[in-house]
Amino acid sequence: MKTYNILTIEEFKKNIDNNSRLLGIDPGKKNIGIAICDENKVVATPLKIIKKNKFQILLKEIQEIIKENNIKGVVIGNPINMDGSLGNSAQSSMDFANNLSNNVTIPITFWDERLSSEAARSEERRVG
Secondary structure, rough: OOOOEEEEEEHHHHHHOOOEEEEEEEEEOOOEEEEEEEOOOEEEEEEEEEOOOOHHHHHHHHHHHHHHHOOEEEEEOOOOOOOOOOOOHHHHHHHHHHHHHOOOOOEEEEEEEEOOOHHHHHHHHHOO
């Protein structure tokens, strides 16, 4: 099934209003991390961790968060391997996005997480 609301990051940026809150989703093996950014898209604040369970239960919770927080787009972490290949975790993120896209109408995109952990460690070292 073709999903029309999964967009490239460039398409996503064009489809999101300037003052829009976004939902960040970090799907893991056991838990799903949820964060919401401010309307200026400067700071993302962790909201909650949801235990990975049945998809319909998770979907209901995500739909409630979208409605309650006036979310206009979803960014899903995509743990691509350093060589650009897709491992099991990246495939799992893509499967999650496809399932989500069949149940929400707002735009969805992926965020390449290849260097995010290293950037965080570097910033930690910088600030001490």
